[in-house]
Amino acid sequence: KNSIDKLSNEGSVSGYKVAGGIIGLGNNIYNDSSTGEISSSIGEISINNTYNNGLIQGNISAGGIIGELDETKTFNKITNSYNTGNISSQGFIVGIVGFAKDTNIDNVYNTGEISQISSTMEKYLGGNIGGLVGELRNSSQKKTVISNSYNNGNISSTKVENAGYGSCAGGLVGEGLNFSIKESHNIGNVSNDFGIASGLIGQTFYSDYT
Numbered sequence: 001k002n003s004i005d006k007l008s009n010e011g012s013v014s015g016y017k018v019a020g021g022i023i024g025l026g027n028n029i030y031n032d033s034s035t036g037e038i039s040s041s042i043g044e045i046s047i048n049n050t051y052n053n054g055l056i057q058g059n060i061s062a063g064g065i066i067g068e069l070d071e072t073k074t075f076n077k078i079t080n081s082y083n084t085g086n087i088s089s090q091g092f093i094v095g096i097v098g099f100a101k102d103t104n105i106d107n108v109y110n111t112g113e114i115s116q117i118s119s120t121m122e123k124y125l126g127g128n129i130g131g132l133v134g135e136l137r138n139s140s141q142k143k144t145v146i147s148n149s150y151n152n153g154n155i156s157s158t159k160v161e162n163a164g165y166g167s168c169a170g171g172l173v174g175e176g177l178n179f180s181i182k183e184s185h186n187i188g189n190v191s192n193d194f195g196i197a198s199g200l201i202g203q204t205f206y207s208d209y210t
Contacts, residue, residue: 004047004048005048005050006049007050008050009051011054012057014058018060018061019056019057019058019062019067021052021053021056022065023045045076047077048077048080049079049081051065052083052084052085053083053084054085056085057087057089058091058093059091060089060090060092061099062088062092062093063083063087063093063095063096063134064082064085064112066097068092068097077105078096078097078103078104082108083109086114086115087113089117089127090117090127092128093116093127094130094131094174095111095112095114095130095151096110096133097134100133101137101144102144105145105146105149106145106148109150109152110131110152113154114130114154114156115155116157116158129157129167129174129202130151130170130173131155131171133173133176135174135176136177138178145182146184147181147183149184150172150184150185151186152187152188155189156169156189157169157194157195167192167195168192168203170203171187171188172186173201174202174203175202176201
């Protein structure tokens with residue numbers, strides 16, 4: 001098990017592909033860099049008592065805490081963490097984590113402004129945006145749970161010039177498969193000029209909420 005505890009980022013982060021306040025691209029390894037790409041084949045990532053207050057900008061994926069958690073067979077946890085920095089990207093963009101699989105999220109929140117900006121990338125296919133998570137995916141054995149969490153930041157998406165399809169925008173989650181949300185809420189405004197917009201979840205499959 002690899003863990004990150006009581007870390008913070010106050011500086012601006014800009015990445016050509018993936019950007020995160022604490023982790024850029026994470027695949028199950030401990031790292032305390034705010035821009036590093038990290039990888040490993042074993043273990044799980046556990047993030048606790050961590051926050052970002054800096055401006056985050058990325059082209060493909062951007063998150064206040066993590067730009068992207070790489071697809072993995074292990075289970076990840078993000079707890080007691082928050083983002084207050086403004087975030088912009090042409091792809092997946094969120095307050096906490098851009099893309100996640102098999103991840104439990106508890107007691108986290110976002111108050112930063114989330115803005116998906118127009119893209120000039122050739123053959124760009126759009127990206128999902130959310131106050132907490134852009135896109136959630138799960139293995140058949142496990143289900144992601146988001147609990148006791150909220151978003152208070154405004155979320156907006158403008159039309160992407162070369163997009164093959166529109167994005168999904170949600171106050172909590174942009175798009176998700178096979179996950180649960182418990183005792184969580186959104187009070188931020190959500191707008192999407194080129195796709196789906198929802199106060200809580202942009203688009204979902206096989207999920208439940210309480």
